[in-house]
Amino acid sequence: MSKIEVKDLTKIFGSHPSQGMKLLEEGREKSEILKKTGMTVGVNKATFSVEEGEFFVIMGLSGSGKSTLIRLVNRLIEPTSGEILIDGENLTKMNTTDLLNTRRKKLGMVFQNFGLLPHRTILSNVAYGLEIQGVKKEEREAKARKTLEDVGLKGYEDSYPTELSGGMQQRVGIARALTNDADILLMDEAFSALDPIIRKEMQNELISLQSKLGKTILFITHDLDEALKLGDRIAIMKDGAIVQIGSAEHILENPADDYVADFVRDVDRSKILEASHVMKRPEVVMTHKDGHRMAIRKMEEVGASSIFVVGKDDEFKGLLTIDDAIKAYKEDIPLKDILIQDVLSVPPTTPLSELIEIAVDSKYPITVVEDNKLLGIISRVSILSGLVLGKEVENDLETETSEVMSR
Known part of the structure; x- marks a missing residue:
């Protein structure tokens, strides 16, 4: 059984999404649906699965639907149709209580803008998820200290977010997600705001962490080089639809269409092939x-x-x-x-x-x-x-x- 399984997941933004769904079923394009109905197709029948311990990357240009897709996976956005299964349990049919429990216990989210609480110390930020769950202070802080050590931030427990660099703040965000002991990390453009050198360091750090901890990672990026470096498999999106899924080598050697071929044409193969x-x-x-x-x-x-x-x-x-x-x-x-x-x-x-x-x-x-x-x-x-x-x-x-x- 896959860790994450997404089936025909669709999101149409607007006041009458059923109109957009009908046109989608007729095979109409995103631009045509927008012109006819004013409805925006955010995600179009996305289907994919992520295995336990896999590093799965979803990439595409701005407006391709990748960030909408990851928010659908943990139901921060309600889907128009389709299914999302986490360990075989369907999130789309969960009530509010079950959904919150699943998010807290199985899904860790890491955002692009770090999302840290400026008035809390680093230790308190990392332990925040456990605090919400009602875990005793001594236990949650012990877990937070261990995770901070894992991400290389031992000694910064009493610092505040403004005292840390961008890369260090992102490590705090990752540590917070890991402290909840979630099996799955959802990462939305997590390194996009970082300088190139720090971004590269964070990519290497994440690869090392994933290898050590065996987490299942769903990672969103608009950077092809980042996707090819990190992903065990990569899904490329265009206009809300997934146009190809495969390993870096498979996509480089066998682009599914002209769009993907143009995408990978200028890739530095020396950085991707091993x-x-x-x-x-x-x-x-x-x-x-x-x-x-x-x-x-x-x-x-x-x-x-x-x-x-x-x-x-x-x-x-x-x-x-x-x-x-x-x-x-x-x-x-x-x-x-x-x-x-x-x-x-x-x-x-x-x-x-x-x-x-x-x-x-x-x-x-x-x-x-x-x-x-x-x-x-x-x-x-x-x-x-x-x-x-x-x-x-x-x-x-x-x-x-x-x-x-x-x-």
């Missing part, structure tokens, strides 16, 4: 138990000048060149004593922008290693083709790049 997107399995590998003859034979079979050596469970041991293998065979030197171990290694999540700099100084293919296990290798050609040509063309180049990959 090592895991362009790595390949080594053409030839050997285990640490293989001898000199086996190493030489494997390289001869594929015409490679080097071979990657792994241990038990693919544990990366190093690189062996054909020249060193022949020398070791002739002089009876153990292979483990001549392995090249200073091969550059990166984790699978390394952005291509960083790989470009690394590749310049790399004599051999870069290894992709996680938990000391060899996952794949990356050549300079793999990086360039991933940036410029895309996966399909990169695969066509596989034969031509084999010599480079085995250097």
